[in-house]
Amino acid sequence: MAKKSLSGLSSDELYELAREREEQEAAEAKEAAREQIKELRAKRREAVARHRKELAAIDAEIREMGGRTGGGRRRGGNGVSVTEQVLEIVGSAKKISTKEIKAELENRGIVANNLAQTLAYLKRQGKVNSPSRSIYSRA
Numbered sequence: 094m095a096k097k098s099l100s101g102l103s104s105d106e107l108y109e110l111a112r113e114r115e116e117q118e119a120a121e122a123k124e125a126a127r128e129q130i131k132e133l134r135a136k137r138r139e140a141v142a143r144h145r146k147e148l149a150a151i152d153a154e155i156r157e158m159g160g161r162t163g164g165g166r167r168r169g170g171n172g173v174s175v176t177e178q179v180l181e182i183v184g185s186a187k188k189i190s191t192k193e194i195k196a197e198l199e200n201r202g203i204v205a206n207n208l209a210q211t212l213a214y215l216k217r218q219g220k221v222n223s224p225s226r227s228i229y230s231r232a
Contacts (some may be wrong), residue, residue: 178203179211183221184231191227 102110155161173181175198182197183189191208198205205211212229215221221229 125204175203175205175207176211179205179208180215180220183215183229186228186230188224188228191229194229200220 099107121161178198178201182194186193191212194212195205195208198208212221213225216223216229220232222232223229
């Protein structure tokens, strides 16, 4: 198809030409964005790998000095889980309120943000009873 000059094109032809150009520019912009995202992801992978190596080196130094590195499950005092601590506290009293349980856990240095869930779990397991609201006793 021979190219026409712009002045010789009809309005429909001009509109179609503009639309094609717009689509072409949009595709080019999308491809440029994909390339930039690809570069950023590669840069991120490198940063994460470098960070992991640095952390591994620090952990190795800590282990060489006889310390333990992070990770693993957090336990309550004396290596006992929070659930076991709650069972021990409930078992030591005939009836005990949730406020008293929470206070005793705090005295032992244990944060009990999920005390209600822990007590509900123990209740489902049949290890504690709840004779009235917020009062618990050993089953």
